[in-house]
Each structure stands twice: as structure tokens, then as C-alpha cells.
Amino acid sequence: MEMIGQAAQASLRGLMDLPPHCDRLPVAKPPLRLPTTSQEAATLRAWAETQPDRPAPASLQQISKHLSFIAAAIPGRAMDEESGKKRVAVYSSILADFSNDALSYLARKACETCDWFPTPRQCLEILRKYRPPASDRDKALMLYHRFWDGRFEEFMATLRSGTATERDIATAPRQWRAIAMEQGYLRWIDDEKRYVIRLQPSAAAAGAV
Known part of the structure; x- marks a missing residue:
């Protein structure tokens, strides 16, 4: 034995x-x-990428x-x-x-x-039945993505509410702007090579009054 x-x-x-x-x-x-700034988010991701998967x-x-x-x-x-x-x-x-x-x-x-x-x-x-707990690497990446998901939702909320500024558009990641254009909030001006806010019907009607 x-x-x-x-x-x-x-x-x-x-x-x-x-x-x-x-x-x-x-x-x-x-x-x-959860990061409060993009720098904190970048630090989390940089650390996670040094950890084994x-x-x-x-x-x-x-x-x-x-x-x-x-x-x-x-x-x-x-x-x-x-x-x-x-x-x-x-x-x-x-x-x-x-x-x-x-x-x-x-x-x-x-x-x-x-x-x-x-x-x-x-x-x-x-x-085969063992399920490991989430690692610190997994937690760091989850927090990183949660931060940017939240920032994206905030960006889209400003477009929906009509409070977005040209600076908001210029500093947003390209992928966000592409999504916003697909959803009708932005348009691309080819001559100027930039996105601009598309005037929404409700805002246009209010301006005409």
C-alpha cells in the first residue's frame, strides 16, 4: 500500500x-x-501579456x-x-x-x-472534470475589456443624445467611429478624410423650428 x-x-x-x-x-x-483611465487599462493589459496563458x-x-x-x-x-x-x-x-x-x-x-x-x-x-479558477491574467484582461466596453458605450451615448463634440469624434478609436457610421450617427467626408456627426432627424426638425 x-x-x-x-x-x-x-x-x-x-x-x-x-x-x-x-x-x-x-x-x-x-x-x-476596474481602470479609471486609459493609462491604467494599458498597464493592466501590458502586465497580463507578460503572464503565461x-x-x-x-x-x-x-x-x-x-x-x-x-x-x-x-x-x-x-x-x-x-x-x-x-x-x-x-x-x-x-x-x-x-x-x-x-x-x-x-x-x-x-x-x-x-x-x-x-x-x-x-x-x-x-x-478532465477539473475546471481551474480564473487566473489573475484572466481577471486583468477582463477588467481591461470591461473598461473599454464602458468607454465605448459612453461614446455611443453621447452620439445618441446629441451631446458629442467634434473632439469626441476625432479622439475616438477608428473602430468605434466605423461602428457609429454604420449605425447612422456619423458620416465620412472623403475630401477631408474625416468623420463628422450626422445630424439626426429630431435635431434637424428642432433646428428648423
Whole structure:
């Protein structure tokens, strides 16, 4: 019952003296809150783009810890140390792409649902049901897009209300102006190479009075 846990520890002894993995220094993390300025939004996006788009894979030590946890709780087939090491190598290879949080989920679910130490196929079946929480990268990008969605709605609201100025039009992103033209709020003056506010029927009628 304890053989897999013992083998996992034994198989890692030769790796413990390796130097730690060193990544480049991270960009300073901004506050994860809704931006109030375009500069704050740009900072959020710039930080998010430096972050990995998926969690880091678990280390061999973390994989060993989770296998040992499962082995301590669920009986498995008895085997000698050499066979145990080979089995750990197989499990480590199969689980190497999963994050530490995913393997924590695997360990909990295996203890809840398995009568015997899970096979590699059973491990993968459990992991397919794992849904990671939103990462800080995801939150930063969501806040970035929420900020600009709000600014776009404000821009369109000024056009609908007739309070937009020529400066509002000139400083708006090109895509916003194209959408506003499609919806009939702006028109393109080809000779001047610029968008201008299209006079709405209600405003035209009021001016004629």
C-alpha cells in the first residue's frame, strides 16, 4: 500500500540537488481593479501579456506528494521498489503537464471515488472534470475589456443624445467611429478624410423650428 509513495520519494532523490528553475524577473503586478483611465487599462493589459496563458505544470516534487497522498489513503497492488519506481515514472510522465492545483483536485477526487489506486486512465478521466479558477491574467484582461466596453458605450451615448463634440469624434478609436457610421450617427467626408456627426432627424426638425 505504501510502495508507490516510497518509490515516488526514491525516484526523486537524485533530483533534489538540481538548481531551482529561474524565470526572468516579472513585470510589477498592477492592482486588479476596474481602470479609471486609459493609462491604467494599458498597464493592466501590458502586465497580463507578460503572464503565461496557462498555470505552470506541477514540479516532480509536487507530483510525488500527490501520488504519496493517494497511496496513503487508497490500497494498491503490492510491488517491489524497482517496479514502484517504474510506475511512478509512468504516472509522472502522464501527469507532467497538469498544474499543482489540478493534481490536488485529482488527489481529493481519487480518495472520494476510487476503491483502489487509480490507473493512469482513471487519473486522466478525473482531471478532465477539473475546471481551474480564473487566473489573475484572466481577471486583468477582463477588467481591461470591461473598461473599454464602458468607454465605448459612453461614446455611443453621447452620439445618441446629441451631446458629442467634434473632439469626441476625432479622439475616438477608428473602430468605434466605423461602428457609429454604420449605425447612422456619423458620416465620412472623403475630401477631408474625416468623420463628422450626422445630424439626426429630431435635431434637424428642432433646428428648423
